[in-house]
Amino acid sequence: MTSRVHRRRGTGGAGPLAQEAPRAHCAAVARSDREEPEPAGPRLRERGLLVRRAAPADGPAVAALLDDRDVLRWLPDLGSAPPEGGAAAGSGALGVPGVRPVGTAHRLVVEVGDAFAGLVLLTEDGEGGGWLACAAPPSARGRGTTAGAVRLVLTWAFAELGLQAVHWAVEAGAWPARRLAWACGSAVDGTVRALLPVRGDLRDAWVGTWRWDSSLQRADRWLSPVELAGGGVRLGPHLAGDVQRVAQACSAASTQAWLPSLPSPYTVLDAASWIAGREEEQARGAGVFWAVRPDGRSRAGADGTDPSDPVDDDGPETGPLLAEVGLFTLGDGVRSGEVGYWCHPDARGRGVTTAAVRLVVRHALAPADRGGLGLERVVMRVASRNTASRRVAAKAGFREVGLDRGAERLRDGTVDDFVRYDLLAGEEQDPLPPRG
Structure with missing residues (x-):
């Protein structure tokens, strides 16, 4: 008993973007009490959400996030990002092989009610563009927190840093990441074959772009x-x-x-x-x-x-x-x-x-x-x-x-x-x- 549902073969693959890692958003870790002064840098706020520059005291929560199974699966190089404010000498999780960003790296922590809720990494390429990657602990997933943080960071990148475009790239098949990009107004510009190096293998990647004049809100229906x-x-x-x-x-x-x-x-x-x-x-x-x-x-x-x-x-x-x-x-x-x-x-x-x-x-x-x-x-x-x-x-x-x-x-x-x-x-x- 059949009708035409299986008549057109679909594309293979699936995949999230360097983002709300595939159903993976590591267990929330409350920020430890600390006496040291807050780090300099952007402090972006909206509806109980805070995005700020990472501090040494964030180390345990960030380490737990980077050890999350889904983050390790889809963003294995996230932890090898350049230090805050340092030169981005390679691509890693923030760029694409061959792009070689040379600008400043911004490591930003997401908080909700003083609890760690994710990490956003923005690397400038020195030519008016940048690359964005992010991940969140399981406790922060499915709440719109990461999408809100990405919008704040993108708005800051365009308005304060003067970037003209910010790109993302994730392994094809990372559907949670792709849905995050969609929620923030970015469609998939295309699939690039054998683009991302993952554990000695070159994987296909979905790539997309936010422009300075993008709405940052979902447009098409999913x-x-x-x-x-x-x-x-x-x-x-x-x-x-x-x-x-x-x-x-x-x-x-x-x-x-x-x-x-x-x-x-x-x-x-x-x-x-x-x-x-x-x-x-x-x-x-x-x-x-x-x-x-x-x-x-x-x-x-x-x-x-x-x-x-x-x-x-x-x-x-x-x-x-x-x-x-x-x-x-x-x-x-x-x-x-x-x-x-x-x-x-x-x-x-x-x-x-x-x-x-x-x-x-x-x-x-x-x-x-x-x-x-x-x-x-x-x-x-x-x-x-x-x-x-x-x-x-x-x-x-x-x-x-x-x-x-x-x-x-x-x-x-x-x-x-x-x-x-x-x-x-x-x-x-x-x-x-x-x-x-």
Whole structure:
């Protein structure tokens, strides 16, 4: 049972920027009492947030941050930055190989209520530009603290230091860092192959820029698969452990028959690339993709397990991946989107996909002020001979509205028409429970 969700292969990779290190923002360490005078330098304040020049007494908190597992994974050279006020003779975590910044290095500490909340490193290149990197302890993550600190530092860099542009570069795949840059108004300018040296290896890097006239506020939409539940299924984001189930589903002959663009053979590497590509689509606001799992409260053995087995009810991460439903061809000002899906062979024939599609469509057509995407129309295209997917469209409330003749060459070499369906706001239906 498949539709067009897997038709366009996404880019591989993922990644944060030298920033809120991948879910890593080391345990907050309260600043120790000290009698020595405050260090000279900028003291930037906003809504209980303080960014100041680092002092010797910050050593233990900074050391703990640099020893954080996620910081070590994504920013291994953060601790090798030049000393405060010293010349930046290399690149390290603050620059990019070949750039060789030669200006002043600024090591800044972030505080919230006298508690250590992160480190921001700004290195001038001596030519009116600079490079920025930052990290925060776990206790300070997810609160907007690091984004607030980055905005303060950038404002200071442009207004007081006279910089014209500040750049960032992180290993591709560092999604928390990239989301931080997005929250501060920077898009990804591009991916540079084999740019960053990490433990003797050259890694691909995402790079971006803030200009002196940048707004420093998010501009584009970053879509996320919000949790949806009903009809015996629960929808949420993909997990790293989903790759095996994705590979199984997409290597099945019954899936490959209707999605001829899938690699064949389809491996776990293809599955990992697909999941990472969905993250990229969401970051660009072009689509949003849900992993479908048993609800836990109404499992009914839809995944091939004994329904009497105990199941933890702890959200969308409960249970194996049953299917995927995606909504794509989205963008700012777009009134409609296209829905597509595939289902693992061992979860078919139980109404799982129909329930999931109804949940996604209801969310897509709900007004934005009620937490939905605010679309006015959702469309679906299905190969005319794909009777299982056409049944899903009908049961999910879609209306058949047209035919695209000779639209797809299938895996067996034959050419099939696409049947077009749509659903307008106000026509969506509630999900039905899957059949046991």
